[in-house]
Every structure is written in structure tokens, then in C-alpha cells.
Amino acid sequence: MTDEKKQNVKIKISNLVKHFGGDYVLNGFSLSLKKSESLCLIGTSGSGKSVALKCLIGLLSPDSGSITVDDQETIGQSRPQHEAMLKRFGMTFQFGALFDSLPIWENVTFRLRQKEKLNKKEAKEIAGDILSQLGLAHQVLELFPAELSGGMQKRVAIARAIADKPEILLFDEPTSGLDPITSGVINDLILNSVNRLGATTLTISHDMASVRQIADTVAMLHNGRIIWCGPIKDINHTGISEVDQFVNGKPYGPLTTNKREMLQSKQTEISV
Numbered sequence: 001m002t003d004e005k006k007q008n009v010k011i012k013i014s015n016l017v018k019h020f021g022g023d024y025v026l027n028g029f030s031l032s033l034k035k036s037e038s039l040c041l042i043g044t045s046g047s048g049k050s051v052a053l054k055c056l057i058g059l060l061s062p063d064s065g066s067i068t069v070d071d072q073e074t075i076g077q078s079r080p081q082h083e084a085m086l087k088r089f090g091m092t093f094q095f096g097a098l099f100d101s102l103p104i105w106e107n108v109t110f111r112l113r114q115k116e117k118l119n120k121k122e123a124k125e126i127a128g129d130i131l132s133q134l135g136l137a138h139q140v141l142e143l144f145p146a147e148l149s150g151g152m153q154k155r156v157a158i159a160r161a162i163a164d165k166p167e168i169l170l171f172d173e174p175t176s177g178l179d180p181i182t183s184g185v186i187n188d189l190i191l192n193s194v195n196r197l198g199a200t201t202l203t204i205s206h207d208m209a210s211v212r213q214i215a216d217t218v219a220m221l222h223n224g225r226i227i228w229c230g231p232i233k234d235i236n237h238t239g240i241s242e243v244d245q246f247v248n249g250k251p252y253g254p255l256t257t258n259k260r261e262m263l264q265s266k267q268t269e270i271s272v
Contacts, residue, residue: 010200016065027224038201040211043221090166092157098145105141151182171203187213
């Protein structure tokens with residue numbers, strides 16, 4: 001790798017291994033993200049996408065491998081080093097993970113208030129400005145998460161993720177459970193947020209419509225490792241049957257062969 005390319009790498013994950021008992025969820029997982037790149041990680045349910053994300057931010061400890069951010073190793077960091085590293089990240093979780101007992105303005109500014117001393121008025125003004133950029137009215141500031149629709153909760157989660165202007169954004173299934181129109185709105189919000197911040201972005205998604213809208217690069221995880229990574233424009237011409245089946249939602253192919261054989265075996269046992 002040339003010095004220029006090395007300097008352009010924001011996150012580098014190398015040969016990551018993570019197993020639970022005898023089940024190897026990640027087994028040689030490697031992935032690199034360039035500065036300001038938007039990369040989508042795709043794969044079937046249970047393939048290990050969320051495990052990879054949790055290893056990246058330290059919620060899980062990998063069994064082996066390396067994760068660097070700006071060429072600094074993050075695995076094995078001291079607690080102060082890890083906390084400093086996390087301040088560079090903004091993340092939305094699959095189900096929003098908003099604080100039910102806090103009003104929306106406190107949810108949005110929660111991380112920001114850990115960094116800066118803000119009074120209630122200042123925090124509300126900041127929350128209101130961010131929410132208005134995401135198409136939400138100031139009236140929601142005093143509401144609680146349970147009083148919002150699923151789409152509105154997703155917007156609040158994005159607002160919280162970008163409030164302190166992080167260098168790196170992580171989105172875990174940001175459009176899961178949403179209708180196509182609301183999903184399109186969320187995708188636009190993600191794109192606008194990324195463009196304003198110039199952030200490096202990693203999104204986990206099984207929604208190919210969203211992937212095509214927000215990704216510069218796509219990587220597919222299968223059997224614990226990346227089997228293809230490339231520009232979104234090449235996603236339909238990979239020559240890899242697993243990628244083709246997933247991208248086009250085909251019911252039959254290498255991703256479902258074992259499942260189909262297991263189902264047929266069970267049906268045979270029942271008939272006998």
C-alpha cells in the first residue's frame with residue numbers, strides 16, 4: 001500500500017475472529033473504509049454484521065485480529081483511550097435505543113452534554129436546530145420517545161448520532177421496519193448528514209433499495225468473512241452466486257441450499 005493510500009484509510013479491520021462456543025461468527029473478517037466513504041455491509045440475518053459492528057466500537061472483544069482507526073490500534077486500549085476513541089463515533093442502533101425516560105431534547109443532546117457544559121436553554125436550541133434539519137418540528141422537543149412514530153424515532157436517533165459532529169457514523173439497519181416512503185426519507189437524511197459532516201460512514205443493511213441510495217461501496221459478509229467488496233455500481237456484476245442471490249432476493253441459491261435441505265429432511269422425518 002502506498003503512503004497516499006495508507007493515509008486515506010480511516011478504519012482498517014484485519015483478520016478479525018469472534019466465536020461463541022464452537023460457532024465462529026467472524027472468521028478472518030477484513031474490511032477497510034476510506035475517509036469520507038459511505039460503505040454498506042450486507043449479508044443474511046445471523047451472518048455476523050452486528051457482531052462486527054460491536055467489535056468495532058468495543059461492545060464485544062474479538063478473539064483475535066486488529067482494528068485500527070487512523071492507524072491507531074483500538075483492541076486492547078485502556079479505558080481512557082477507549083472512551084476518547086468512542087467520542088469520535090456517532091451511532092444509531094437498529095431499534096433506535098432512545099432513552100424512554102428522557103424527553104426528545106435530552107435524547108438528542110445526551111452525548112453532547114457529556115462533552116460540553118450546556119444549560120437547558122442552550123441544549124434545547126441545539127436540539128431544535130438539528131431536528132429542524134431532519135424535518136421535525138420544535139413541538140417534539142418536550143415529547144417522549146413513546147409518543148413518536150417509528151419513523152420519527154429513527155430521525156431522533158440520527159439527530160443524536162450527529163449532534164456532536166462525529167468523524168465516523170455507524171448505522172445499524174436504519175430503515176428496518178419502515179415503509180418504503182419513510183425509508184427513502186431516512187436515506188436522504190443519512191446522505192445529507194454524511195455530506196454535511198464529511199464523515200466516514202458504515203451502514204449495516206439488508207434493504208438493497210437503501211444500499212443503492214446511500215452506498216459508495218458495498219461489502220458482503222458470508223461465512224465469517226467478506227466474500228466481495230466493491231463500488232455500488234458493480235453490485236449486479238460480481239460473478240459471485242451468493243452476492244447475486246442476496247442482491248436480487250432469489251429464494252433459491254447457495255445461501256438457502258442448506259436451509260432447504262434441512263426443511264426437506266424434517267418433512268421426510270415427519271412423513272415417516
